[in-house]
Amino acid sequence: MPPRIDAAKCNGCGTCDRHCPIDVIELDKGKRLAVVKYPDECWHCGSCRLDCKEGAVEIVFPPRMLLV
């Protein structure tokens, strides 16, 4: 389920956590890494990707949405 965070690119800035309108993403402060905590609550608004300055967010639609 979208989004997918590239751990190598994520700098732990927390913008995607703050800007997600649905509270899907939570920053792991210890690891300084954005975690998609509630993937099945994502509504694919794209805000996390729009505002990630590191280009660490990729939107991947699940087969359930693409294939039905």
Next chain:
Amino acid sequence: MSSLEQYGKVFETDVLVVGGGLAGVNAAIAAAENGAKVTIVDKAAIERSGSMGGGIDHFAAYLETGEQWDTRQAYLAYAGKIARGAVNLRVIDKIYCGELPAAIERLARIGNPLTQPDGTYYRTQSLGQPGPYMINFNGKHLKPRLAKEARRTGCRVLEKVAVTDLLTSDGAVSGVIGFNIRTGEVIVIRAKALVLSTGNTNRLFENPTGLPFNTWQCPADTGAAQSMAFRAGAAVANMEYLRLTVVPKGFSAAGLNALTGMGGKLLNALGEEFMPRYHPAGNKAPRFKLVEGVLFENQSGRGPVFMDCRHLSREDLEHLNRTLGYDKDTLPDFIRQKGVDLSKDLLELMVSEGMQSGPSEVCASGIKIDEECASTLPAVYAAGDCADQTRCCSPTIAGGYAAGKGAAKYAQSVAELRPVDEEQIVNAKERVFAPLKREEGLSHREFEDILRKILWENLGVVRTDGSIRNALSKLDKLEAYKDRLVARNLHELMRVNEAQEMLQVGRLSAVASLHRKETRFGVFHRRVDYPETDDANFCGQIVLQKRQGEVKVTFNPLTYEIPEA
């Protein structure tokens, strides 16, 4: 320490905006510009929260260019035609027409003009309009720009706070209570006046993809304002209407207007352009007619239904692809990942999940508002998709501003903050946090799934007196399970609260529907036991209000002469 601080963190303000979405940020800017101290509270961050946080692409407006359809009169006549029985022309004349020029100017001023780079307007026609009212624009960063302006005008912003209850004192609203969804801290905000703007109600009906958050409008909008205001005694109206739209198969994404506005055609499985059989405007018919067309083609064995853009010029296709991404940032990704190329392939469509959101683009459903955006509760204003007369981009921007102005004026007339009833705080805290203390019970997900199934089976596109009563009796039983809801953490606690708001809205919708013994707006209120539209008896609003614990139902007739300019 004031005595209230024993319960949590306490804030005081002149105007409190509950829900910093599109209506809320405009309301906040208005109130601040009119001299009020303003606080915005939102369960997310106002930079991207709400339905259009990720972008928006069309702004409906008449521009008085001299064309016959491009006037205030023509717009009001169109509104009266497509939303007859639901829209109050006097109200939208004041808050939409009255605020429209300033809204267009404001967007330009904050750096998000509605014009193309060459300074012209790109306008398209769709959804039953008499002319090209839809101004196409790049609204990908409109929300962060409005948020920046709200902060610049001095508004205080409380983010990640879910508001759960209105606090009242002597019948007037004195503030709200909520909690921080990350820390669990209780938040009490005292205000002289409030603007409620938490959007429409989503996740309410069964989702055709089985994914409840795969919704057309923002799934964090779950009817908080409608539910809180009703409980506090405010009148709500237009609640009976089911809203549906047509979306790409598998993804409940905005974009229909962009597709049909650019000339996209709906085809059935036989390759026929079927919409002219349902409405003279064909693919540019009002939304409820497009839904009806897709639904009935499928039911008649002529489905699936597709969007055909193959005939568009390369230039128009480029514009379309850009616009689709402005409206729903990830829709171009979806189309690509599905392996569809709009220049060569058909895009399969489906009817979306249902929601509470009013029957048309020109008015909505929810808190009943007057010409100043005031609700029937003193000190409470409302705008956007949670109010009965404003929705969509331009009416919400205009209406939000009108509500903020009204609230600022009201706040100025009040000398002091109203007292807060501590017992209400204690009760609200007890109710809201109880699910965290329960060891076992019903998850919000299970509760919501039951609600969605009851509503879709009984209050969907086929309604009868029997099905509505069946829904109500099942909702009564579900109500009893509210005391068994469990939450394992604060995120789930927010969801549990949302589920209860949705139940309240579902119930109001059923009660209103029972009283509307007619069909109006096709499948948006289809009483198969009363299949005709009955203007003699039902051209107006079903209004619901809580009185001594009961729901009082009244009828507010509406007439359609165009108000004097």
